[in-house]
Amino acid sequence: MATSPKDTRGHDARAESGLPRERLVVVGNGMASLRFLERLTEIAPGRYDITCIGAEPTVAYNRVLLSSLLGGEVDEAACAFRGLDWYADHGIRLITGAPATRIDRENGYVRVGETHVLPFDRLVLAVGSLPIRLPKPGMDLPGVITFRDLADVAAIRKAAVQHARAIVIGGGLLGLEAAVGLARLGVETTLLHVMDRLMERQLDHHAAALVKRAMEARGVRVILKADTARLEGDGRVERLVLADGTALPADLVVMSVGVRPSVALAQAAGLAVGRGITVDDRMTTSDPRIFALGECAEHRGQIYGLVEPAYEHAETLARHLAGEPAEYRGTALSTSLKVSGLPVFSAGIVDTPDDAEAIVLSDPGAGLYRKLLVRDGKLIGAVFVGDIAEQGACKGLIRSGDPIENVDDLMFGRPVPEPLAA
Numbered sequence: 243m244a245t246s247p248k249d250t251r252g253h254d255a256r257a258e259s260g261l262p263r264e265r266l267v268v269v270g271n272g273m274a275s276l277r278f279l280e281r282l283t284e285i286a287p288g289r290y291d292i293t294c295i296g297a298e299p300t301v302a303y304n305r306v307l308l309s310s311l312l313g314g315e316v317d318e319a320a321c322a323f324r325g326l327d328w329y330a331d332h333g334i335r336l337i338t339g340a341p342a343t344r345i346d347r348e349n350g351y352v353r354v355g356e357t358h359v360l361p362f363d364r365l366v367l368a369v370g371s372l373p374i375r376l377p378k379p380g381m382d383l384p385g386v387i388t389f390r391d392l393a394d395v396a397a398i399r400k401a402a403v404q405h406a407r408a409i410v411i412g413g414g415l416l417g418l419e420a421a422v423g424l425a426r427l428g429v430e431t432t433l434l435h436v437m438d439r440l441m442e443r444q445l446d447h448h449a450a451a452l453v454k455r456a457m458e459a460r461g462v463r464v465i466l467k468a469d470t471a472r473l474e475g476d477g478r479v480e481r482l483v484l485a486d487g488t489a490l491p492a493d494l495v496v497m498s499v500g501v502r503p504s505v506a507l508a509q510a511a512g513l514a515v516g517r518g519i520t521v522d523d524r525m526t527t528s529d530p531r532i533f534a535l536g537e538c539a540e541h542r543g544q545i546y547g548l549v550e551p552a553y554e555h556a557e558t559l560a561r562h563l564a565g566e567p568a569e570y571r572g573t574a575l576s577t578s579l580k581v582s583g584l585p586v587f588s589a590g591i592v593d594t595p596d597d598a599e600a601i602v603l604s605d606p607g608a609g610l611y612r613k614l615l616v617r618d619g620k621l622i623g624a625v626f627v628g629d630i631a632e633q634g635a636c637k638g639l640i641r642s643g644d645p646i647e648n649v650d651d652l653m654f655g656r657p658v659p660e661p662l663a664a
């Protein structure tokens with residue numbers, strides 16, 4: 243993309259006046275951080291003197307592919323986005339394997355590890371989330387592993403030897419993916435979910451039942467309404483005990499019960515924090531020199547756990563710091579995934595509200611389910627299992643709030659025009 247004249251002028255004006263470039267420090271080198279750096283160096287190359295600090299020992303990688311990495315479908319190299327040379331070529335100083343430990347707002351610096359200090363004029367926090375561990379006895383036993391980063395995947399794969407017995411706690415998207423990955427490795431896998439259906443935030447009962455069946459067909463035992471009471475073992479996890487007293491043997495427990503935005507650094511620095519680091523429509527925190535984006539940010543009371551909003555944050559902030567007008571208004575979320583090869587899509591409202599009409603097509607034998615929720619002629623929700631071809635159209639209609647022109651097109655797809663006779 244070409245450099246906008248405005249950005250170049252801004253950069254040149256500063257350089258021409260003999261002023262040093264502003265120092266921009268980015269804390270976190272995950273997916274939001276990298277997308278932000280890519281866009282900023284594209285729109286406003288050379289405008290900032292950039293340093294990026296990442297706690298993980300590697301460059302940013304595609305976290306979404308961790309499930310495939312766990313199941314052995316891809317290797318670590320396939321998860322990488324950019325090599326070290328990309329950072330160097332774009333004038334970005336990258337420090338890996340070193341967490342930022344303190345922000346000193348008064349003196350304008352970030353402390354890295356115990357000793358290093360990085361002064362900043364502007365600071366971006368892209369520190370993501372931390373996986374939650376259930377506050378139950380035995381959760382810290384060796385063999386109980388979260389599922390968030392490359393180190394977790396390495397630990398799970400090490401423990402997941404053939405014929406090992408694994409329990410995954412959590413029937414959300416990540417729990418399902420972890421369970422399928424483990425089953426693919428030949429591990430005897432049980433998935434526990436405390437609710438009465440899988441992925442209850444994205445799927446209604448019908449869709450969730452189809453997904454459960456697909457999991458079972460892949461060799462995953464699914465137990466719903468499973469309330470974990472404690473983990474037990476002598477020096478290492480050996481069994482999980484449910485609230486009803488059932489004891490399930492386990493050589494490995496994968497904890498996938500959600501994430502919590504990383505706010506500790508911001509909170510200690512006195513920035514406004516709710517569930518995440520509070521930002522306005524320009525991703526600016528309560529300190530005008532400090533910004534936050536991705537899973538650590540809370541915008542209009544909303545925190546997100548998906549890539550799409552993180553990338554929208556990155557785009558907004560890159561434009562803003564390049565001096566272009568940019569505002570983030572929130573992201574209407576949708577979920578599109580494959581559970582063991584079974585395509586699943588959901589967007590908007592999932593359970594039918596009293597004032598809406600549900601249009602349903604269900605063919606359990608074929609593993610097919612489609613539900614559209616319509617209120618006042620407008621689409622407010624959609625759940626598809628098996629065939630998700632119309633997902634783009636549904637997403638667009640839910641976001642725009644435009645009236646539906648033809649429900650059948652959404653339900654059955656647009657008819658393919660007959661080829662003209664020669």
Ligand SMILES: Cc1cc2nc3c(=O)[nH]c(=O)nc-3n(C[C@H](O)[C@H](O)[C@H](O)COP(=O)(O)OP(=O)(O)OC[C@H]3O[C@@H](n4cnc5c(N)ncnc54)[C@H](O)[C@@H]3O)c2cc1C
Pocket residue numbers: 269270271272273274275295296297298305306307308309340341342343368369370371389390391416504507535536537538546547548549550552579
């Ligand atoms: C297994 C898995 C599968 C997923 N699948 C999907 C999917 O299919 N679709 C989807 O939309 N989303 C998916 N997600 C979620 C998606 O990966 C996240 O939404 C996305 O990575 C968020 O980007 P982020 O940059 O905000 O956070 P992260 O990618 O977590 O990056 C934050 C980085 O900051 C670092 N950090 C934290 N504190 C510090 C510090 N003090 N100093 C320096 N560095 C620090 C962390 O180590 C981390 O590397 C998945 C996540 C996982 C774990």
